[in-house]
Amino acid sequence: MEEVIQIFMSIWDFVSPYLLIINTLLSIVVVFFQRKDPQSVWLWLMVLNFLPILGFIFYLLIGGDMHKRKMFKTKEIEDRLNDIIRLQEDSLINKELEKQAPEITEYSDLVLYNLEAGSAVLSDDNDVTIFTDGNEKFDALIEDLEQAKEFIHIQYYIIKNDVLFNRIKDVLIEKVKQGVEVRVLYDALGCRSVSSKYWKDLEKQGIMTAVFFPAVLKHLQLRMNYRNHRKIVVIDNKVGYVGGFNIGKEYIGLDPKFGYWRDTHLRIEGTALLQLETRFLLDWNYAAKENLFMNSKYMEIEAKSYKSGCEMQIISSGPDSRTKVIRDNYVRLIGKARKSIYIQSPYFIPDEAMLTSLYIAVQSGIDVNIMIPCKPDHPFVYWATYSYIGDLVAAGAKCYTYNNGFLHAKGIIVDDKVMCYGTANMDVRSFGLNFEVNAVVYNEQKATEMRQIFEKDLEHCTQITKDVYASRSLMIRIKEQISRLLSPLL
Secondary structure, three states: OHHHHHHHHHHHHHHHHHHHHHHHHHHHHHHHOOOOOHHHHHHHHHHHHHOHHHHHHHHHHHHOOOOOOOOOOOHHHHHHHHHHHHHHHHHHHOOHHHHHOHHHHHHHHHHHHHHHHHOOOOEEEEEEEEEEEHHHHHHHHHHHHHOOOOEEEEEEOOEOOOHHHHHHHHHHHHHHHOOOEEEEEEEOOOOOOOOHHHHHHHHHOOOEEEEEOOOEOOOEOOOOOOOEOOOEEEEOOOEEEEEOOOEOHHHHOOOOOOOOEEEEEEEEEOOOHHHHHHHHHHHHHHHHOOOHHHOHHHHOOOOOOOOOOEEEEEEEEOOOOOOOHHHHHHHHHHHHOOOEEEEEOOOEEOOHHHHHHHHHHHHOOOEEEEEEEOOOOOHHHHHHHHHHHHHHHHHOOEEEEEOOOEEOOOEEEEOOOEEEEEOOOEEHHHHHOOEEEEEEEEOHHHHHHHHHHHHHHHHHEEEOOHHHHHOOOHHHHHHHHHHHHHHHHO
């Protein structure tokens, strides 16, 4: 022990004369070379100066911006999409697309933005099923997996080695024996509790796996601040899933810490699957270094006519992109609301643009409703969330805590006409640091169904009135202030 202390003191003696120079240089990098908002810049400068060594290490691990370049592009997909995108842009400008798909008329500007900024093609022949219960969602998923004939593509932020994935794994192994290609993509940080041996055992049984941003030396996460938070399943380009559920026993209500897990997931059939499959393939190509776009079978789909006929765009964003597409969709949808806004999110830490949009909506007489959990799974994030909720309650919004277990649903419904649900929370992390994917559904039937689900959830909620918020304890007020100060880092 004494030797360790002596080594540490020797390192300190060597480094300490240069701390001022190191902090000055790093401060210059933060201010002049990193595209951060002023609030984040000032916070990092405080961290660097008050915690000279720890602050430097902390910044290296989670503070640096990723290179502002598209990490997930391939020439094949660009060539394939460009013609479709140009055609839809011309159709929108000439009002032709609105005649073919009248439900997007009011949102044609948003459709055009998603085309331009996110290469998100609009499709109008989709069927959507909404799941809010984990058992129902995973029962349906397993049933669809059992019907696979050619390929299964699975991507989740969290996959745990427990009873739920064991059910799925058994089906996957059986499908491999039948000649079906199975690929599983997972995030290194989200799956840190699962050993590398487990993944190798899956590979021995024919399941192809890839890890997003793998750890260095097994445990050191140099990119821990950037998480692939997407949850995508595509089966034979016939059915797909996107939403909030990860794979673990807590998501089917088997963890007493959280109790019932209330989430939202979409099951999709139709040509929107091409966009979902493209998102998976781009992530897989990056993680596995395998260009699957060279095989045309992954980009083929049989067009069908579905009763609901949902118009839909699959949008995605991440720290490699210059445009915060999902955040911008939230802001634009709030700005276009004329009657009502319904928001659900476990983490609600809006940036200035979104917060201002909500203030304007409330003060314009729009019925703004926001639902958050009643219990934290990440304490700092929860109390920062509660502080922003307090601001909106004071402005006149109706805000609620969900009491029947843990609320993990993420999305917005506007005017019973359009909804945007998927993996992205309403927080600064999902807006700029996480890799996320959402579905924008321009369909009154589905938007109304989702709003009715929200209202059903209200039976298990407590409203946060001005009096309720004002009566919070001194300790909660302190937690809120500290957490809100740290919110740019959360």
